[in-house]
Amino acid sequence: MPHQLSTDCLDEILEHLENDKTILHSCLLVNRLWCKISVRILWRNIWRFKYIVYREQHPLEVASSILSTLVACLPNESKELLYKNKIFIPTPTSKPPLFNYVTFCKVLSICEIIKLVENVLRNEPSNINSSLSLKDKNSLVTNEVFKMFTNQIPSLKKLTYDYNQFIPKFSFTYFPGARDLLELRCSSDIPAEFFYQLSQICNNLQIIFIEFRSDDVSNELKELISLQNNLKSLTLIASVSSWANFIPALTKLSNTINTITKLHLYGNNYNLPLSFVSLFTNLEEIIFSFDYGADFGDFKILQFANFPNLQILKFPQRYPKPEYLMKFLEINGKNLKTFYTYGSDNSLSSSIADFCPNLKNLFIGINHGEINTLKTIFNSCQYLESIKIWCGKSYSGEERTYLSEKEVFETVTNHSPSNFCELKIYYISNSDFVSPEDLESFFINWKNRVPKKLLRLIINKNNNIEVNEENKKIAEKYENLGIIKFSIEAFYDEDIFYLL
Known part of the structure; x- marks a missing residue:
């Protein structure tokens, strides 16, 4: 056997x-x-696979497949209600489903249910004879599907609720699976009743994302935050407003201040308050992701804050005045494992070598003619394993020329520490990739380096950068020899783009 x-x-x-x-x-x-x-x-998170297929250019096909399966799982009374109103959504087979797929779901996106139903019904010709308007049909199907989720999901882990005026009314009072909720992503303009109901059954949230769409924040939202016993990660997003009115309530909660270890702040407006961050002394990870209309005025105060456990610090778009950030690194850089800053400043780059000796991951831009700065960083940061670095020219904001690939290759080969194993080159504007001769020379030199270590070389580019076929063949040759691992990726950074 x-x-x-x-x-x-x-x-x-x-x-x-x-x-x-x-x-x-x-x-x-x-x-x-x-x-x-x-x-x-x-089926744990069907929305994740939906986005994967969307990127593969088959949005309607996957939406129809998911909804047809959900309709097959509906209780008989819901199916009869749809039939009575002449709403026909084909199911995979005429037989009952092999599994009750809904019970496997751990992630629920209320707005995704709405989009799913709208996309399918808009393109479903068999429903043209229904006496209901398209809006009413959408509402009816959405209500029945959502009711099935609330009745049958035994343990919900993540909920996304981005306010939409077409979202049907529902109650979390009768959603026992939400008691296990660990992650909530929502907008601040959700009806206060939702926050109240959730606060009555859920006090173990570990991750919260809030997008602020007005300066008014309901007391119910503040109360929900205050009742959490183990909140570890908080993300605040200022889209067209500020989180200023939310901060006083947040900073009065000693249990929240003590438990949060990750704080991510995103914004696209001016004068966002930042000094409150200093109260979260147990932070291990901070991300400040502000667009080009924002400023860091409050960082003048925050530069003196002390975060003894801080290991990850990222500025994906703008960063504070170099002198403020250098002071911050002087106080907090010793324990940093990851440091990420968009752009370049020679004095700031040099301070990394002085204040951040234990870095493992680094993303910086170093201007043309300042190759010694990169050498100094390699010589001082002996635990460095990965570096992401700009090359070529940037025309965003002001024209800037960074180090060439050839300079970076030579410095990586001769000066990077023994554990170094990943080089990621970023481009954002028109540029020609390194010549085949220089690329092969780099691979040969890496092959002869002691100690030997597989190098991951990643080219992160926009659509204007071309890596010619000869370079690809050279990379494939040294991949087959076990010297490098080569990949080309589209320009994208998860710390800049967020998704509710």
């Missing part, structure tokens, strides 16, 4: 494939046990 993996062992193995939908789909065909475990993982 062939040996079979135990259910627990198989479950743990397939969990590691959570982000690979192709392999998980193939696991569906092995046998019933494999199918059940794979389906549970795939």
Whole structure:
């Protein structure tokens, strides 16, 4: 008899494939046990796979597939209600579903349900005979689907609720699965009743994202935050307003101040208050992501704050005045493992070598003619494993010329520390990639370097950068020799772009 993996062992193995939908789909065909475990993982967050397929240019196909499966899982009374109103959404088969897929869901996006229904019904010709308007049909289907989720999800882990006037009324009072909620992403303009209901059943949120769309913040939202016992990550997003009216309530909560270890601030307006950040002394990670209309006036005060546990500090777009940031690094740089700043300043780059000796990951821009700064960083930061660096020219804001790829290659080969293993080159404007001769010379020199270590070379580019076929063949040659791992990625940074 062939040996079979135990259910627990198989479950743990397939969990590691959570982000690979192709392999998980193939696991569906092995046998019933494999199918059940794979389906549970795939349906944990169906919205994530929806976006993957959207990027593959098949939005309607995947929306129809998800909604048809959900309709197949609806209770009989809901199906009869749709039939009575001449709303026909084809199901995968005429037989009952093999699994109750809804019970596997751990992530619920209220707005995604609305979009899903709207996209399908707008393009479903079989519903033209219904006496209901398209808006009413959307509302009816959305209500029944959402009611099924609230009744059948046994344990909800993540909820996204971005306010929309067409969202149907619902109550969390009768949603027992929300008691296990760990992550909430919402906008501040959600009806206060929602925050009140959620606060009555949920006090163990660990991650909260709030997008502020007006200066008014409901007391119910403040109360919900105050009742959380283990909040670890807080993201505040100022889109057209400020979080100023929210800060006083937040900073009065000693339990919240003591438990939060990650604070991410995004904004696109002026004069956002920042000095309150100094009260969160247990922070391990801070991201300040502000666009080019914002400023860092409050950082003049924050530069003197002390965060003894801080390991990750990122400024994906703008950064404060170099003298303020240098003082901040002088106080807090010793324990930093990751430092990320968009743009370049020679004095700031030099201070990294002075104040951040334990860095493992670094993203900076170094201007043309300042190659010695990069050498100094390598010589001082002996734990550095990865560096992301601008090359070529940038025309955003002001024209700036960074180091050339050839300079970076030579410096990486001769001066990077022994554990260094990843070089990521960023481009943002027109530029020609390094010549094939210089690229191959770099690979040869890396091959002969002691100690030997596989190098990940990643080219992060916009659509105007071309890596010619000869360079790709050279990279493939040294990949096959086990010298490097080469990849080309579109220009994108998750710290700049956020998604509710």
